[in-house]
Every structure is written in C-alpha cells, then in structure tokens.
Amino acid sequence: MTRTVDLNADMGEGFGAWNLGDDAALLDIVTSANIACGFHAGDWDVMAKTMANAREKGTGIGAHPGFPDLHGFGRRRMDIPHASLANLVRYQLGAAQAMATAAGTKVRHLKLHGALANMASEDQDMARACYEGALSVDPDIIVMVLAGTAQQAAVAELGCAAACEIFADRAYNDDATLVDRKLPGSVIHDPKQAGQRMVDMVREGAIITASGKRIETRIDTICLHGDTPTAVAIAAEVRRALKDSGVELAQFTGAPI
Template identity: 70%
Template sequence: MAATVDLNADMGESFGPWVMGQDADVLEVVTSANVACGVHAGDWDVMAATMAAAAARGVGIGAHPGFPDLQGFGRRRMHLPDQSLAHLVQYQLGAAQAMARAAGTQVRHLKLHGALANMAAADQHMATVCYKAALKVAPDLVIMVMAGTRQQDAAQALGCNLACEIFADRAYNADASLVDRSRPGAVIHDPDLAGRRVVQMVEAGAILAEDGSRIPTRIDTICLHGDTPEALEIARSVRSGLEAAGITLQQFPGAPL
C-alpha cells in the first residue's frame, strides 16, 4: 500500500467570461494541477490566473495538452500525422512553461487530455510521439500516465520520470481503460462512493474494474475532473478518506520505473 499519494485535478478550463469548475476551492485540496493550455479549453488569461493561484498555494503545476477542439472540449477524436501531433504537444507545453515562469514557478509534469489521452492509452506509438516531443523540450519533465495502459508502456520504454495515475471519478474496464462517457455509470458523481473507491484502490495497489476484476498497478497520483459539478466535494471526500486511512497527500516524486 502506498504511504503517500498525490491528488491532482484538471483545471484552467474556463474561457473568457464562461466559468468552468471551482478552481480556487479545488486548489485548496489537491497537491497537483493539470492546467489546460488554451487549445482544448482555457485561454491566456485563465492560464495566467490558474498558474499564479497554484503557485501561491504550493500546488505542483502540469501542462494538460489536448486536441484543438474547443467546441468539443477535446473529447472528440482527431487523427494527426506524427510530426503535427508532436508539434501540437510542444506548442501547448511551451505556452504552459511561459505562463508558469511568469508566475514565478515552473511546469513539473505533463498529462494528456481527453480523446488524445484515451487514444494514446490504447496506442503506444501515439503515446511515444507525444512524450518524446515533450521531453525534447523539457527532458526532466514528469510524464503522468494512465496506469496500466499503453501510456505507461511508452513512458517506461523512454526511461523518463513518470507518475502513474488512477481516476477518482471514472469507472474502469477490465483492460484499465476508462468506461466510455456515453455509458451509464462511466462518470462517478457520488463523493462518498468516489472517496471509498479510491481508498480501496490505493490500499489494494490495484485498479478496481466494473466487472469486479483487479489490475495490480503502481499508484502515484489520483485524478478528479475539474469540470464536474461535484469536483470540490469529491476532492474533499477523497482527501479525507485517504488521510483517515493513514495515507499522506503530497506531490509525487516522479521516479522512473
């Protein structure tokens, strides 16, 4: 069982006057923040404000690149040539680095978003293209991977710093992939259920799938999605549940496997 674990949230997803999520409150609970880079969500002002708020609270900052799909929130699949995909990741990472530096902090990790993440979780070559592109810009970057998927295989093969992630608010298939959002129960909205489930997975050192199967895995960080109405309540439930179980919340070190 992990004695310590990181708690991360996707944020910085508002756009101009349209507010999404409860970032300021969630930042009081999590230890790492995955900040949208203005391509699938967010904009330059939102990025700047989110980076500054995270820095003020000592929360670790990550770049959260996705597909160029503002209307679909980066959750629609796209197929790009390898070189263009690499440039897309580098473009977003560069923007995140600039905003973090201006806020007096730095980007310490990278996590793929939405459809880009789900496709890379099933396609090691695609994941490798994304991660190699990011590491070319920032060799010491921690790559946050969906535990038990091709993302993890790609990062392990590259020998980079990585953090293995499980999800507090998403249901799992038996192959460690996430249940499609179109299916009932794919997104967990009950904070108490999310909290109990996370503690069970961390104590078991395994992903608990919907069919009852267990997928043993290293668990470095736990994610919740900042765009759900219950994000703050889920964050608090997960944190209190872990602390009650004697598990310390702190930023992941990002050691290679």
C-alpha cells in the same frame, strides 16, 4: 496502511468570460494542478490567473495539452499524424512554460487531456510520439500516465520520469482504460463511493474495474475532475477518506517505471 499519494485536478478550463469548475476550492484540496493550454480549453488570461493561484498555494503545476477542439472540449477523437502530435504537445507545453515563468513558478509535469489521452492509452506509438515531443522541450519533465495502459508502457520504454494516475470519478474497463463517457455509470457522482473506491485501490495497489477485476499497478496520483457538478465534494471526500486510512498526501516525485 502508510502510503503517499498525490491528488491532481484539471484546471484553467474556462475561456474568456466563461468559467468552468471551482478552481479556487480545488486548490485547497489537491497537491498538483493540470492546467489547460488553450487548445481544448483555457486562454492566456485564464492560464496566467490559474498559474499564479497555484503558485500561491504551493501546488505542483502541470501542462495539460489536448486536441485543438474548443467546441468539443477536447473529447472528440481526431486523426493526426504522429509527427504533428509531437509538435502539438511541444506548442502547448511551451505556452505553459512561458506563463509559469511569468508567474514565478515552473511546469513540473505533463498530462494529456481527453480524447488525446484516451487514444494514447490504447496506442503505445501514439503515446510515445506525444511524450517524445514533451521530452524534447524538457527532458526532466514528469510524464503523468494512465496507470496500466499503453501510456505507461510508453514511458517505461522511454525511461523518463513518470507518475502513474488513477481516477476517482471514472469507471474502468478490464484493460485499464476508462469507460466511454457515453455509457451509463462511466462517471461517478457520489462522493462517498469515490472516496471508498480510492481507499480500496490504494490499499490493494490495483485498479478495480467496473466488473470487479483487479489490475495491479503503481499508483502515484489520483485525478479529481473539476468539471462535474459534485467535483469539489468528491475531491474533499477522497482527501478525507485517504487521510483517515493513513495515506499521506504529497506531490509525486516522478520515478521512472
């Protein structure tokens, strides 16, 4: 099996004196970083430090906008009109671009966070509103989408550069959406299990759901969450398993769907 895949992780999710995740360790493993923009997590100092560290490692930088929900870490659903959602994304992307420029680098992709991403994976019009907001700021930005969902349908309709993402540590429903975190088995904590399931999915070119269903999809990047206790171990094992299976690791190019 000779394929190329990107590894991405959500980063910069501390706030003030509070740290979350081991970003330094993850930057030695991943090829792309999704950096929080201050609404669900992160702040100006955390963003600046994370951007600089990612630049030093040669890691691709992405803006990671979420709902304005620091207390709930952006994982609580909110009802926001589509026009306002577009502005919400524009606002956070602009902040990420400013911090990246100051750090001597640039934002190359955008990925929605948490409940905003989950809702957009179910609602194509909502996804399109978010992505149109980003594209109005940077028409060349690569939009990272949850593979096989309404997010992917939205970028296909828009014709923009895209990267299709699957998750190493999350279980899937049969419609390619993620199993709710409140349910048992929704988050995978065993590094060996995570590594093998990523090899299987990349080999088959398909999402393998919790029920065993196969959903054929393009796979450009694999998400490794940074806020779980075994995050670094999972990331390292996924990287090792893929490389041992003949998969090359490199930043995605962002081809249209």
